[in-house]
Amino acid sequence: MKLSDFWERMDxxxxxxxxxxxxxxxxxxxxxxxxxxxxxxxxxNAKAVWMAVCRTWPDRVPARLVR
Incomplete structure (x- = not known):
């Protein structure tokens, strides 16, 4: 995952x-x-960080972004 993609998902x-x-x-x-x-x-790795965010806030992250 590119860092720009990570920040788009965070935003x-x-x-x-x-x-x-x-x-x-x-x-x-x-x-x-x-x-x-x-x-x-x-x-x-940005993907690993993103997955940690997804697991930490499962009710907040839209399902389509959990990948």
Whole structure:
């Protein structure tokens, strides 16, 4: 997954403004307690980060984006 695709999905899921807050402020257990921003900055694959987001907020992510 391209990083641009990742951010499009984040924006669609959380809204453009809130997506950045989610990425910088919420530690995700599936990412080893890191935030989305930290995981991406440390070289984590965007697809793996996206799947962690999907598993963390299953009721928020549209089903068509869970892939």
């Amino acid at each position: 669609e899921t959380f809204g453009a403004g809130y997506a950045r807050s989610v990425a910088s402020d919420h530690s995700i257990g599936l990412l080893g307690g890191r935030t989305v921003d930290q995981a991406l900055a440390e070289g984590e």
